[in-house]
Amino acid sequence: MASKAAGSSSSASLEQGFEEEDELLMMIQGSESGWVEARTSCDHLGSLSSDLSHIPTPDNPCNRCHHPSENWLCLSCKDVLCSRFVNKHMLQHYHQINHCVALSYSDLSVWCFACDAYLDAQVIMQLRPVYETAYILKFGEAPPFRAR
Structure with missing residues (x-):
C-alpha cells in the first residue's frame, strides 16, 4: 500500500509540475503578462x-x-x-x-x-x-x- 500511495503522490506532483509549466508558458507568451496590443485603427x-x-x-x-x-x-x-x-x-x-x-x-x-x-x-x-x-x-x- 505504501507503494500505491507513493505512486499517486508522485503522479499528483508530476501533474502539478505540468500545470506550473503551462502557466509559465502562458506568461512568457504574454497572455497574463499585462501586455496590451495597441489598436492599429480607430473610428474616432x-x-x-x-x-x-x-x-x-x-x-x-x-x-x-x-x-x-x-x-x-x-x-x-x-x-x-x-x-x-x-x-x-x-x-x-x-x-x-x-x-x-x-x-x-x-x-x-x-x-x-x-x-x-x-x-x-x-x-x-x-x-x-x-x-x-x-x-x-x-x-x-x-x-x-x-x-x-
Missing part, C-alpha cells in the same frame, strides 16, 4: 486637431489642478489634463466634452476613451506627427521607429 480620429505639430511641452502641469506629472494631452483641443490616477481631469474632459483621443506625456502612449483601447501611434498615420513632436519635446531627438 476625425475629432483630432488639425494642427498637432504645435503642442504644449510635456512638462506642462494639468490645466485644472496644476499637478506636475501623469498628464495627458487632448488631441482634439490640446488641453493638458491629469490622469485617472491623479485627479481624473482627462477622464472628466472626455465625459463632459467627448474628446476621446489623448496622448500620455508619461509614456507617449495614445488612448481612445471611446474605444477603451490604446492606439498604435507609430502605425496610425494621423497620430504619427503628434507622437514624433511629443517625443522630440520630451527627449530632444527624433523617435526610433520599429520595422514592420
Whole structure:
C-alpha cells in the first residue's frame, strides 16, 4: 500500500509540475503578462486637431489642478489634463466634452476613451506627427521607429 500511495503522490506532483509549466508558458507568451496590443485603427480620429505639430511641452502641469506629472494631452483641443490616477481631469474632459483621443506625456502612449483601447501611434498615420513632436519635446531627438 505504501507503494500505491507513493505512486499517486508522485503522479499528483508530476501533474502539478505540468500545470506550473503551462502557466509559465502562458506568461512568457504574454497572455497574463499585462501586455496590451495597441489598436492599429480607430473610428474616432476625425475629432483630432488639425494642427498637432504645435503642442504644449510635456512638462506642462494639468490645466485644472496644476499637478506636475501623469498628464495627458487632448488631441482634439490640446488641453493638458491629469490622469485617472491623479485627479481624473482627462477622464472628466472626455465625459463632459467627448474628446476621446489623448496622448500620455508619461509614456507617449495614445488612448481612445471611446474605444477603451490604446492606439498604435507609430502605425496610425494621423497620430504619427503628434507622437514624433511629443517625443522630440520630451527627449530632444527624433523617435526610433520599429520595422514592420
